[in-house]
Amino acid sequence: MSARLHAFYRIRASAATIEARAEGIANEQSVETPLAAIRDSFIMNEIAGKVEEIADEGNGWFRVRIGLAAATVGKDAGQLLNMLFGNSSLYEDVILEDAAFPPGFAALFGGPGHGLAGFRARLDAHGRALTASALKPQGLPVKQLAQLTYKLALGGIDVIKDDHGLADQAFSPFAERVKACAEAARKAVAATGKPVFYVPNCFGHFGEIEEQIALARAEGLSAVMIAPMITGVAALQAIRQRHQDFAIIAHPAMIGAGRISPYLFAKLFRLLGADAFVFPNPGGRFAYSSASCLKIAAALRGPCSGLLPGLPVPAGGMTLERVPELLDFYGRDVMLLIGGALLLAPPGKLAEETAAFVRAVRDHCYG
Amino acid sequence: MSARLHAFYRIRASAATIEARAEGIANEQSVETPLAAIRDSFIMNEIAGKVEEIADEGNGWFRVRIGLAAATVGKDAGQLLNMLFGNSSLYEDVILEDAAFPPGFAALFGGPGHGLAGFRARLDAHGRALTASALKPQGLPVKQLAQLTYKLALGGIDVIKDDHGLADQAFSPFAERVKACAEAARKAVAATGKPVFYVPNCFGHFGEIEEQIALARAEGLSAVMIAPMITGVAALQAIRQRHQDFAIIAHPAMIGAGRISPYLFAKLFRLLGADAFVFPNPGGRFAYSSASCLKIAAALRGPCSGLLPGLPVPAGGMTLERVPELLDFYGRDVMLLIGGALLLAPPGKLAEETAAFVRAVRDHCYG
Numbered sequence: 001m002s003a004r005l006h007a008f009y010r011i012r013a014s015a016a017t018i019e020a021r022a023e024g025i026a027n028e029q030s031v032e033t034p035l036a037a038i039r040d041s042f043i044m045n046e047i048a049g050k051v052e053e054i055a056d057e058g059n060g061w062f063r064v065r066i067g068l069a070a071a072t073v074g075k076d077a078g079q080l081l082n083m084l085f086g087n088s089s090l091y092e093d094v095i096l097e098d099a100a101f102p103p104g105f106a107a108l109f110g111g112p113g114h115g116l117a118g119f120r121a122r123l124d125a126h127g128r129a130l131t132a133s134a135l136k137p138q139g140l141p142v143k144q145l146a147q148l149t150y151k152l153a154l155g156g157i158d159v160i161k162d163d164h165g166l167a168d169q170a171f172s173p174f175a176e177r178v179k180a181c182a183e184a185a186r187k188a189v190a191a192t193g194k195p196v197f198y199v200p201n202c203f204g205h206f207g208e209i210e211e212q213i214a215l216a217r218a219e220g221l222s223a224v225m226i227a228p229m230i231t232g233v234a235a236l237q238a239i240r241q242r243h244q245d246f247a248i249i250a251h252p253a254m255i256g257a258g259r260i261s262p263y264l265f266a267k268l269f270r271l272l273g274a275d276a277f278v279f280p281n282p283g284g285r286f287a288y289s290s291a292s293c294l295k296i297a298a299a300l301r302g303p304c305s306g307l308l309p310g311l312p313v314p315a316g317g318m319t320l321e322r323v324p325e326l327l328d329f330y331g332r333d334v335m336l337l338i339g340g341a342l343l344l345a346p347p348g349k350l351a352e353e354t355a356a357f358v359r360a361v362r363d364h365c366y367g
Numbered sequence: 368m369s370a371r372l373h374a375f376y377r378i379r380a381s382a383a384t385i386e387a388r389a390e391g392i393a394n395e396q397s398v399e400t401p402l403a404a405i406r407d408s409f410i411m412n413e414i415a416g417k418v419e420e421i422a423d424e425g426n427g428w429f430r431v432r433i434g435l436a437a438a439t440v441g442k443d444a445g446q447l448l449n450m451l452f453g454n455s456s457l458y459e460d461v462i463l464e465d466a467a468f469p470p471g472f473a474a475l476f477g478g479p480g481h482g483l484a485g486f487r488a489r490l491d492a493h494g495r496a497l498t499a500s501a502l503k504p505q506g507l508p509v510k511q512l513a514q515l516t517y518k519l520a521l522g523g524i525d526v527i528k529d530d531h532g533l534a535d536q537a538f539s540p541f542a543e544r545v546k547a548c549a550e551a552a553r554k555a556v557a558a559t560g561k562p563v564f565y566v567p568n569c570f571g572h573f574g575e576i577e578e579q580i581a582l583a584r585a586e587g588l589s590a591v592m593i594a595p596m597i598t599g600v601a602a603l604q605a606i607r608q609r610h611q612d613f614a615i616i617a618h619p620a621m622i623g624a625g626r627i628s629p630y631l632f633a634k635l636f637r638l639l640g641a642d643a644f645v646f647p648n649p650g651g652r653f654a655y656s657s658a659s660c661l662k663i664a665a666a667l668r669g670p671c672s673g674l675l676p677g678l679p680v681p682a683g684g685m686t687l688e689r690v691p692e693l694l695d696f697y698g699r700d701v702m703l704l705i706g707g708a709l710l711l712a713p714p715g716k717l718a719e720e721t722a723a724f725v726r727a728v729r730d731h732c733y734g
Contacts, residue, residue, distance in 0.1 A: 024652065030505060030532070031504030031505055031532075032707070033504040033706070033707045033710060034707045034710070034711055037504075037710040040506070040507065043504055043507065046506065047538075048506075071536055071537060071538065072506075072536060074534050074535045074537070076575075078534075078570050078594075078598055079535075081597055081621060082594065083532070086531060086594065087531075087620055087653075087683075089620070090619060090622065090647055090655075091653065136398065137398030137405055137410055138398050138410070138414050138439050139407065139410035139413065139415075139436075139438075139439075140407065164449065164454075165397070165398075165399055167441050167449075168441045168442070169439060169441045170438060171438065203443055203446055203449075204443045204445060204446075205572070205602050205604070206572035207573050207577070207605070208443075210574070227445075227449065230446075230448055230599065231445055231599045231601065232602065234570075234571045234572040234575070235599065237572070238572045252454075253449050253453030253456070254448060254452065255456065255457065256623060259626065280457055285391065285395065286454075286458065316454075340399070340400045340401045340404055343400060343401070344401055344404045347406070
């Protein structure tokens, strides 16, 4: 039999109906045709989805493993998502929990081009966690965003990213913003001697993203952020394949907590080429549990078909006070992102406050 | 104050916490920064999201209206989705239910270029509902997909679309498939004199979609299908803007039943330029209610800022027996899509079975 992906679903059903539900989803996620209408044994044997295992989890939920023909994916990231959950996302009682890939499948997409080690090498950041912040709020003019960039970089931070809400608005147009912030970052590097990444947020369709990367490249930048569930996952894949010198940070906007497990997104985004993934940390503004965040970190950093390890970026309502706790939790292979809490510092104190964050990360005793 | 979008959320909270939750979401979907860190009155007044109304729905759910600055959207469809639900999609207890646009906003995107009337005119289909079917299952070679196309067209159907699972797989590569199916459709038209749309499924990043449309255009085709939540909504917007002669059918893959209301997707996809939208019909394989489907149909066909009415395409497990009931339910401004149930006909009888479907729609007494 040809190679199969394995998709793992949680399905709410009764013991009497679960087999039919599982068969229904195997059909929905493959041939989407009544089996009686399939007259071709190749399609029945090689293409139709197969229910491989059903386990009763109790409380009316079942865990179901379905084998999907890898041949149905072709080489497109969007089609991968489509085969895993396209139509079944329409069922309110089905959750896509995990996916496992057959040998050779990961090589189709390639995974991170730089990953954790790439960030460390390019930022000369060894033996410690990395630090990051975000340019915000929306509405600030370009000049002030550039000043923020300068002060954060002066404080010694590793990565400064556009907030994911910065796109091409009239109050801070993309081209102007990227030019000014890149220049501010260069100016700070000239003063401190410490490398820093300024990371613009890319958006729109892939034709627009290509133009955005060209602007970033012209400014000497070498990393971008995208939200793959807004741009389409194929844009992530295409950046990975066409701009191999760029590191990619994936943002979780629109991944939606409820119906696809967050750690599967971490796994998929890494597979498709994300070097780093921003996700909500426990105790911040979002409700992810510690267990869920450890699974996300493992999906990014753990062994996976020979892919480079990626960089977990816990974020969302972090504060300086929590740095020691977070580093004990994640260890050193992590990038801590503190956005709004740094910006609470009075404008004249932002570089100092940033330096305090940087010191707390540098001086931590990693277990 | 500058123009505001209005986003409507359902939020699970207690009476004691709902105000803070609502304020939190207004912040999350706009400045994403502690208000104490915002020192600029323009941003506080014009850019930060505002809670406009909170209504207790009972059972621990509240309906909240939040005003978001239209200026934060710029002109990008992905950014529109990002501002409506990007980060808040990470909350399990928040549902995006509706959105309302300020005057002039719809003109930024344009809505359907052809819509219902365009389908009727190009297919010479007046005074009755339209009929559609899908090419499937995955795994069929190009030659057999072309035969299906020929027989469906011979039976007098209006629209034949690729199944949404057909992409660029080795068993039926896109370029070869589109050429063969377009040729089969032309051959049938030569025999019957009746126009038919063969509608290829587009996928991948927008650069790839541009190539797919070029192939379709070379074959004389003038409609394509995409799943905007897989390709990214910006791809839908870009097809609308760059290929104005093409009609666009939007597919619901990955819209996810639970967290964004389906009828908001219908409204958004129409806003962005979809001429038709496929959605699960009550009583088929998916769980949408009759009320939900009527709201979807209204979002597509009803008055909306001067946009052209779009074409509702209920689908998903339909059968010939249900045609009269469906036409009584939706009226004549609809396209019925029967896929797998037609394919249950023995290969030699497919054109006849299709003709029976076409007759049932033509001869119905519309109320």
